[in-house]
Amino acid sequence: MPHLQVNSAPQFSWRQAFSVYCQRPVIALFFLGFAAGLPFLLVFSTLSAWLNDYGIGKTTIGFFGWVGITYSIKVLWSPIVDQLSIPYLSTKLGQRRSWMLAGQLGIALGLLILALLNPQQHIVLIALAALLVAFSSSTQDIAIDAFRIESARQEFQGAMSASYIFGYRLALLAAGAGSLYLAEFFSWSASYLCMAALMLVGIITSLVVQEPNGSNNQHSPRSEHDSLLQWFKHAVIAPFSDFFQRQGSFALLILGFIAVFRLSDITMGIMANPFYLDLGFSKTDIAEIGKVFGFFMTIAGSFFGGLLVIRYGVHKPLITGAIMVASTNLLFVALANIGPDIYWLMATISADNLSAGLANAAFIAYLSGLTNRAYTATQYALFSSLMTLPGKSLSGFSGVIVDASSYQVFFTYAAVMGIPAILLAVWVMRHDKRVA
Structure with a gap:
């Protein structure tokens, strides 16, 4: 437990x-x-x-x-x-x-x-x-x-x-x-x-x-009576075995959920700036709206996400964040169809950064609850590494998709990639309620 x-x-x-x-x-x-x-x-x-x-x-x-x-x-x-x-x-x-x-x-x-x-x-x-x-x-x-x-x-x-x-x-x-x-x-x-x-x-x-x-x-790492092998078992093997012992057969599903939760936003993130430039926005537009304005939207989302976790627990904000992150990719599809409209850019970046901030705050809270305080650093490092590696790996193919099709197809693909995170978030919530 x-x-x-x-x-x-x-x-x-x-x-x-x-x-x-x-x-x-x-x-x-x-x-x-x-x-x-x-x-x-x-x-x-x-x-x-x-x-x-x-x-x-x-x-x-x-x-x-x-x-x-x-x-x-x-x-x-x-x-x-x-x-x-x-x-x-x-x-x-x-x-x-x-x-x-x-x-x-x-x-x-x-x-x-x-x-x-x-x-x-x-x-x-x-x-x-x-x-x-x-x-x-x-x-x-x-x-x-x-x-x-x-x-x-x-x-x-x-x-x-x-x-x-x-x-x-x-x-x-x-x-x-x-x-x-x-x-x-x-x-x-x-x-x-x-x-x-x-x-x-x-x-x-x-x-x-x-x-x-x-x-x-x-x-x-070593006391007078401990061998290096014993320390290795305690410091390296024990954190991972502890996680699997506590979670049982559900551990693999949890790791799968961690791996896919940020697939959608990490995959599309690398194409955001090229997309804005190709659409006809200036570097000043991107800096002022994408960086400065987007910064405040991310902070607002994170703050609100933290409130929701305190008010309702972690699972409902987690599901809400997963839905928002996936669905906001469709706003990029709309922006690609509309063209360089500054107000649509503001709306798209607002929704994207707000949802990302909310989802990230809830997800970090969820990962924090999975750790055993005897191995806090090791277990959380495992989760945070697993959280980003799949998305970073798949994002390398984003340019291939854009070149072979269009930005509309790419952002639709990014939205679809968020569906597994939504489904697994619901599954995790139901499982945790059963074992509570």
Whole structure:
């Protein structure tokens, strides 16, 4: 039996639901979300712009995309973050805070190194520094996810994830538009120095927040009487076997549900900007409506999703989010037929980002309820990796579909891909009600 009943639906009043956002752990997640989101673009699109600005070839720039593999394979070292103590730091700060701080220091160091390098002279060192940032960032993600899950009850996880998403998205604005603005008016070195300084937001938060009471206390990889094999069984094998023991034969269906829930939005996401440009919208239109306006719509969706989880439990918002994410792809079909109408663009982006924010908040709350606090970091890393890998793999074929047919066919295909998530969300709800 899971340690948390993911199907529970405590009946909170709307006033009580809103008050959750004033809780200290929820507020802390905003700042930790900012620390998690800041490095992401700095080793992807922002770094690509910097390299391109210095005349680095497109093939070389493309190779830097491999840096992002660290975010998809973080489950490989999550047992270490879950179980291994950092000398001195873990004693002073606790398991979760010490690993968050270590990741944040690694990010700041990597960004500082990048700020001091010239792409034309130190391209290999830049690649290594970017890898340090990405590895430290994904390590920080593991620790923050565990901290979030262990800091509040499952019915509050929607609000926790919404606060996290707010901070994360704000950091994407800083690392995207903000860093480009600084590079334009000052220099790329100044831009990356400022980004390194902004990591103080996460560092200070890690130092002042309280370590969760439910964090794993089995931190030592080897005691005097334990062998390395015994530690491996406890830290690596036990988290996975625990999940299958608790969920039984339903475990495979849960993993399938996790794998398909975000297929629709991840698959279509890579074609969004080319679609807008081909339709005739300007880059300014895309920046102002797609990025800035879309940012607020995503935050609104996340906030509302968190409220719904508190008010009604996780399952109803989960099903609602799955339906909204799939159906909003049909608005892109309509936009493709109508043409470059700015109001239709606003309506489409509003619906798409609102549904994505709501669905993501509910889904993170659901995944949080699946974990066992003895193996929080490892199990959540497994879920989050599985959540994105199928969509990323299939999105590579999106351009093939568009070239072979049309945008209308592609977005219809993306909408149909959301149907399994809807059906499985209903199935999961019914199963959880039966075993409650």
